[in-house]
Each structure stands twice: as structure tokens, then as C-alpha cells.
Amino acid sequence: MTGARRGAVMIGASAGALEVLSLILPRLESDFPLPVVVVVHVPPDRRSVLAAIFDAKCRLRAIEAEDKEPLAAGVICFAPPDYHLLIEDGDTIALSNEDQVLFSRPSIDVAFESAADVWGDAAIGIVLTGANQDGAMGLKAIAAAGGTAIVQDPGEAYARAMPEAAIAACPEALVLNADGILSYLQSIIR
Amino acid sequence: METFDRIEDIEIRLLLEALYHRYHYDFRNYAMSSIRRRLRQAREQMGVATISALQEAVLHDPDMLPKLLRYLTVQVSEMFRDPGYFRAIREKVVPHLKTYPSLKIWIAGCSSGEELYSFVILFREEGLEERTIFYATDINPDALAQAEAGVYQVDRIRLFTENHRRAGGRTSLSDHYRSGYDRCVFDRSLRRNVVFSDHSLVTDQVFGEMQLVSCRNVMIYFDRSLQDRAVGLFREALPRNGFLGLGAKETLRFSRHADAFRDFVREEKIYQRTGT
Ligand SMILES: C[S@@+](CC[C@H](N)C(=O)[O-])C[C@H]1O[C@@H](n2cnc3c(N)ncnc32)[C@H](O)[C@@H]1O
Numbered sequence: 001m002t003g004a005r006r007g008a009v010m011i012g013a014s015a016g017a018l019e020v021l022s023l024i025l026p027r028l029e030s031d032f033p034l035p036v037v038v039v040v041h042v043p044p045d046r047r048s049v050l051a052a053i054f055d056a057k058c059r060l061r062a063i064e065a066e067d068k069e070p071l072a073a074g075v076i077c078f079a080p081p082d083y084h085l086l087i088e089d090g091d092t093i094a095l096s097n098e099d100q101v102l103f104s105r106p107s108i109d110v111a112f113e114s115a116a117d118v119w120g121d122a123a124i125g126i127v128l129t130g131a132n133q134d135g136a137m138g139l140k141a142i143a144a145a146g147g148t149a150i151v152q153d154p155g156e157a158y159a160r161a162m163p164e165a166a167i168a169a170c171p172e173a174l175v176l177n178a179d180g181i182l183s184y185l186q187s188i189i190r
Numbered sequence: 191m192e193t194f195d196r197i198e199d200i201e202i203r204l205l206l207e208a209l210y211h212r213y214h215y216d217f218r219n220y221a222m223s224s225i226r227r228r229l230r231q232a233r234e235q236m237g238v239a240t241i242s243a244l245q246e247a248v249l250h251d252p253d254m255l256p257k258l259l260r261y262l263t264v265q266v267s268e269m270f271r272d273p274g275y276f277r278a279i280r281e282k283v284v285p286h287l288k289t290y291p292s293l294k295i296w297i298a299g300c301s302s303g304e305e306l307y308s309f310v311i312l313f314r315e316e317g318l319e320e321r322t323i324f325y326a327t328d329i330n331p332d333a334l335a336q337a338e339a340g341v342y343q344v345d346r347i348r349l350f351t352e353n354h355r356r357a358g359g360r361t362s363l364s365d366h367y368r369s370g371y372d373r374c375v376f377d378r379s380l381r382r383n384v385v386f387s388d389h390s391l392v393t394d395q396v397f398g399e400m401q402l403v404s405c406r407n408v409m410i411y412f413d414r415s416l417q418d419r420a421v422g423l424f425r426e427a428l429p430r431n432g433f434l435g436l437g438a439k440e441t442l443r444f445s446r447h448a449d450a451f452r453d454f455v456r457e458e459k460i461y462q463r464t465g466t
Contacts, residue, residue: 066441067410068417080439086223094221095410095439098264114223
């Protein structure tokens with residue numbers, strides 16, 4: 001595809017995820033130029049309803065990733081329960097059931113680190129609300145590779161621990177509220 | 191940073207090449223993202239500075255190989271993992287299997303045996319065990335040895351029992367093992383009809399005709415070309431109407447061999463071989 005952009009928007013969220021994602025994802029236009037990959041901590045033993053919820057709410061298509069799913073611009077891909085999600089060279093998703101990281105599978109760190117490896121400065125990482133430390137190391141890896149690091153303002157987050165940990169690990173990250181994050185993403189189009 | 195990453199990727203490729211030439215373990219077409227991650231873990235935990243140092247060590251010291259295999263092959267398993275899968279095998283596949291006088295079942299990438307024992311117990315409950323030969327294969331010799339021993343940590347049994355119940359188990363899981371103070375030993379009679387064997391989906395060939403192949407959470411570690419090879423083996427091993435079961439988030443949608451299978455229980459990733 002000529003003119004296709006490299007990279008993707010990687011979003012990580014935990015406690016309070018549904019509310020903040022609802023402020024961002026449904027407002028993205030249908031010509032959004034990048035794939036969106038979302039890792040939310042969901043319980044392992046249940047089918048996740050996230051993709052269905054957002055597919056109904058969004059102008060973009062939302063799906064739950066299966067192994068070797070190709071990434072496509074304007075498609076929102078959710079990590080499935082009980083698997084780590086990684087980005088492969090050639091822009092496909094690879095799943096893994098190696099051990100939990102920080103008690104989580106899927107792990108935001110695992111996904112973000114693989115995005116940093118594959119896309120370097122074209123990776124965009126966004127850490128949202130959550131009550132743990134996941135995402136901090138991954139965001140740091142994205143920033144170290146020259147990518148864009150964004151964190152939800154902890155003052156606005158439903159649970160502030162995860163954004164705070166991300167800011168501590170990655171002080172250069174942009175700290176924005178949900179509206180600011182949306183504006184940033186909308187500005188990618190231009 | 192950029193150059194550091196590139197150097198690391200060169201080192202990984204060289205290490206995988208070295209493993210292939212020295213030991214015939216072929217990880218060259220595995221999904222790079224998770225190989226990279228696990229080799230970084232190996233490097234850190236073995237206290238060496240570079241992936242090249244791992245290569246040096248494993249080339250000259252065969253004792254290093256099992257250690258490295260532990261990182262290169264992910265050994266996470268559970269009995270009756272995804273109970274809905276085993277329930278669908280019981281309710282939808284078993285009625286078909288009952289029409290055959292004898293059965294061959296292949297558990298490919300059986301790891302430490304949890305998936306295998308789940309099948310044997312299910313087949314015993316359904317009255318199929320006596321007419322079945324189970325082939326349990328893997329490339330990791332330590333995992334195969336564990337599968338053959340059938341010994342698991344006692345603290346895992348609660349999960350196994352719950353999964354078994356949710357899979358529609360007709361017996362009590364405790365009918366099938368004896369527990370010591372920290373271990374459970376599964377009944378040796380469960381292994382009466384089992385053949386354990388070292389077999390690689392990457393380098394080895396098909397060894398017979400099977401009525402059911404269960405290969406769960408193995409091909410996620412392969413790239414697409416390797417997945418095509420593995421599914422090609424299953425295609426060859428399965429006669430018309432034979433069954434193939436994959437892991438919960440695996441699919442034949444992206445496979446070169448998609449046409450050779452139809453969905454049988456779509457939500458549980460159970461496929462049936464067509465005539466093509
Ligand atoms: C995550 S475990 C899956 C265990 C079990 N099937 C389950 O779903 O619970 C993956 C297994 O695949 C095995 N494996 C990796 N490469 C393989 C190959 N080329 N051929 C056969 N097995 C392989 C590994 O050694 C490991 O035991």
C-alpha cells in the first residue's frame with residue numbers, strides 16, 4: 001500500500017478502562033489512518049465483551065484479535081483474555097500464553113515492548129487508568145525507541161496508580177486528559 | 191537504540207541458525223516477537239551480557255541446550271484448559287468417534303501432559319479409551335518426560351478439578367490420581383494406550399492416519415509459513431471427516447489449507463476435514 005503509515009496506536013488500560021475508552025474510541029473518525037491496538041486487563045476465564053461493545057459504539061470496526069490477525073488502518077483490535085498480544089514484523093498480531101507479567105495476561109508491557117521493537121519511532125503508546133504498574137516499562141521502551149509516549153492525567157484517571165507508574169518510568173511522556181488524548185489522535189490525520 | 195536493536199536481531203538470527211546446525215532444533219521461522227522476548231529473559235537470567243554469549247555457550251556446551259529450550263519453548267498448560275473445548279469434544283465429536291471400531295488421536299505439542307490426560311480421562315468416561323491409541327508428541331524432552339511421569343503439583347489440582355467439572359466430567363477427577371503431600375500422581379493405567387514421542391511439526395513428517403488431532407497453543411509460536419507447514423501435516427494425517435482442534439484464539443482463516451477444513455464447532459475452534 002503506497003502512502004500507508006507505519007506504526008499503530010497502542011493503548012493500555014485496566015480498572016476504569018471502559019469509561020475512559022468510551023470517551024476516546026467512539027469519537028475517532030472512520031478515516032483514522034492507523035491501526036489501534038487495545039490491551040485491557042480482563043479476567044482469564046470469561047469471554048470478553050469489549051470488542052462487541054466498541055464495535056457497536058464506534059465508527060471504526062472493533063474486533064478481538066486472533067493469532068496472526070493482520071493490522072489494518074482504522075481497525076481497533078482488542079487483546080483476548082488469557083493471552084499476551086505481541087506485534088510481529090510485517091504488522092500482524094502474534095499471541096502467546098507464556099507466564100503472566102505483573103499478574104496480568106494480557107500484559108500491556110509485553111504488547112508495548114513488542115511495538116517498540118517493530119516500529120521504533122512510529123509507535124505511539126498510551127497508558128490510561130489502572131490500579132497497578134503494568135504499562136510503565138512498555139511505555140519507557142516506546143519512548144526509548146523514539147516513539148510517542150502519552151499518559152492519562154492521573155488526576156482525572158479512575159485509578160491513578162498505573163498512570164503514575166508510567167510517568168515515573170517515562171518522565172518525557174505527554175500527560176493529557178481524555179479530551180487531550182483525543183485531540184492528539186485527531187491531529188495525526190493532518 | 192536503533193543500532194542496538196538491529197544488532198540484537200542479528201544475534202538472534204545467528205543463535206537460531208547455530209541451534210539448527212549444531213542440534214537440529216529449528217526455531218528459525220518462529221514468531222520473532224516472542225522469541226526475542228524470551229531470549230532477552232534467558233540472557234538476563236543466565237547473567238550474560240549478549241545473545242552472542244548465549245550462542246557461544248550453547249554451541250560448546252550441550253548441557254546448555256535444555257536450559258535454552260526452556261526459554262525457547264513455552265511450557266504453560268492446564269488440564270481441561272478452556273472447558274468449553276472439552277465439552278464440545280464430548281458432546282459433538284465423541285458421538286462421531288463412537289462409530290469407529292478403532293481410533294488414533296494425536297496430541298501435537300503436548301507439553302507436560304495436561305492436555306493428554308484430559309483426553310484420556312474424557313475418553314475413559316465416554317467408553318472410548320479401550321479402542322484408542324493416543325500419540326502425545328513434543329520437541330521438548332523434559333516436557334515429554336514430565337508428561338510420561340504424570341506428576342503435578344498438588345496446588346494445581348483445584349483448578350484442574352474445576353475445569354474438569356465445567357467440561358462435563360462424569361467422574362470425579364480424584365478417581366484418577368493419588369495425592370502425596372505436595373504432588374499428585376496420575377494413575378498409570380491412563381498411559382496404557384499412550385505413545386509418547388519426540389516429534390517436531392517443523393522438521394518431521396506425518397506418522398499415520400488419525401481421527402482427531404488436537405494442537406492447541408503451539409502454532410501461535412510459529413510464523414505463517416510454519417503454520418502452513420504444520421496444518422499441511424494435519425491435513426495429510428486426517429482422512430475425510432477427521433477432526434482438528436486448535437487453541438481458543440487460533441484460526442485457519444489465514445492458512446493456505448483453509449479450504450481443506452470446515453468449521454465444526456466454530457466457537458471452540460474445532461474443524462472437520464473436507465474431501466479436498
Ligand atoms: C504452550 S505449550 C501448549 C501445551 C498444550 N497443548 C496446551 O494447550 O495446554 C506449547 C508446546 O509446544 C511445543 N512445541 C514448540 N515447538 C514445537 C514443534 N516444532 N513441534 C512440536 N511441538 C512444539 C513446546 O515444547 C510446548 O510444549
